[in-house]
Amino acid sequence: MKHPLFLEPIFKERIWGGTALRDRFGYSIPSEKTGECWAVSAHANGSSTIQNGRLAGKTLDQVWKECPEFFGFPQRSVFPLLVKVLDANMDLSVQVHPDDDYAIVHENGDLGKTECWYIIDCKEGAELILGHHAGTKEEFKQLIESGDWNGLLRRINIKPGDFFYVPSGTLHALCEGTLVLEIQQNSDTTYRVYDYERCNDHGQKRDLHIEKAMEVVNIPHTDSEPIPSVKEIKDAVITSYVQSDYFSVYKWNVSGKPVFPSHQTYLLGSVVEGSGIIENNGVQYECKKGSHFILPAHFGEFSIEGTCELIIAHPS
Template identity: 45%
Template sequence: MYNEPIFLEPVLQERIWGGNKLHTEFGYETPYSHTGEAWAISAHPNGPSKIKNGPLKGHTLQGAWEEHEVLFNRSEAAGETYPLLVKILDANQNLSVQVHPDDTYAMEKEGVPYGKTECWYVLDAEPGAEIVFGHHARTHEELRQTMANGEWDTLLKRVPVTAGDFVYVPSGTIHAIGAGIMILETQQSSDITYRVYDYDRTDEDGNARKLHLEQAAEVTNVPHEDPKNESIQETIEDLTARKLVEESYFTVYHWDLRGQAVIERKSDFLQVSVIKGEATIQTDDQTFSIEKGTHFIIPHTIKQFSLEGDAEMIVSHP
């Protein structure tokens, strides 16, 4: 039986808007001067995580999903593709304004299994930092006309954020992360993005990045409605577990550990990202050290585990 956590190696991604905080704040070896994303728990072909320990060391997460169903309690209904993707993003500059399709559109138009619903836990935000979240158009005709005219200040809704905020972003929501913000993102395992506006930026060769206004207009929810989301909190010994969202694709929690706690795994498996502090995790007779920037999966073969230390974690499952 596989009785240890599955630790994963993040995949670093270059982005025009990235900076160096993934190195300075999380200690990752960043290969680019503009490193925007760490794909921390990923089976996506554009950035597959490799397993760092145990019998599957060196294997990809997707390989484990396909070949070792027992680790995830994977049924045939779950499909051949690992369902979720966890990232850390460093927005040194504004990200492009964008929107993602739902599953039906993604399958019909792009030939991939998942659209993209996502959510963000704000790790850090400079004073005055804002996100784009939603729009003011009342009809699709108004949306298309305002986009065509480039009336972005009229169209886009901007919302201030601070560290500790949580934002749920269903597919069809126009959105963007603003400069000076770091987030941990939990999302469907999809890399489909329809870019709406990119601040007229150009790459190092002077080329503007491609926009996808027609696809964006087709998939955007009109009118925009802020999703309703209720946070629920429970205490397990010295652990405070706050449920941030529970919806059809994922459930996400913030765990605040201030001592010791024994956890009973109730879902098929758990994804865990340490965002602050350090601790130990014990499974059976093995103890592992974890710290800020550690990412791992508690497989289905582990029914119970204990935590000890002073740390915060974002935890999720399908």
């Protein structure tokens, strides 16, 4: 019988990280500058470990290769998605990611990186950078060379519960005081354009990648703002955020014991608030705030009993 896979996250220290992953979710973090929780990951730079069942102790990368029936016998060679929780205790670098075509040629065959953000929490007055004001590549380059970041960068005010879709080629950055669930293609390729002249603990500035960024950035910037749709079922409200070429993302607000139909694809789930009990064929599985899991393809009808908020995703 197939069962959910609950995953042990991997944590990454970052120059801009803090302690929100511990304070909000109770994670055991490696330091006071922990920026990233790789919650559902089969990437070579960090693969999540299965916590439960007969596959306990294996990495998600291993399970992807050894148990294709769990995922509906996928044809892809690599697990397509990566789910993170990001603690932007300080501003992240202004950056851009390549698309698949560019990454295959210039990044050793890796995937490109289209991503999306669900704002779990943020300080009052928080903002993020999404896009730019340059009309041409020449203007983009001139604004960078002159250091006119206020003239170049497009800033947006944000609040908890906001959702943003960030296609490859979009100049972007999370800013100080933001806690975000990120769902993205399974890629770790980032081209930094600006890093606030910061130095690491060794007094060194992080590398910038202006040349590659110039080759992949969308000029002029075009908005990609999906329009969410809301559907109510018994004991739950389902918000559909995006159905893209790479992933579909939803929010499930559960209050009671809603029943969900069987699904053909596997689902990635992250509990951002509350707790619940997943039940399938009479077997129960506890999920709580900070839990991350995968429901297998053709899992069958299941219920979730409790009061909780989950972000659900599946590959396209």
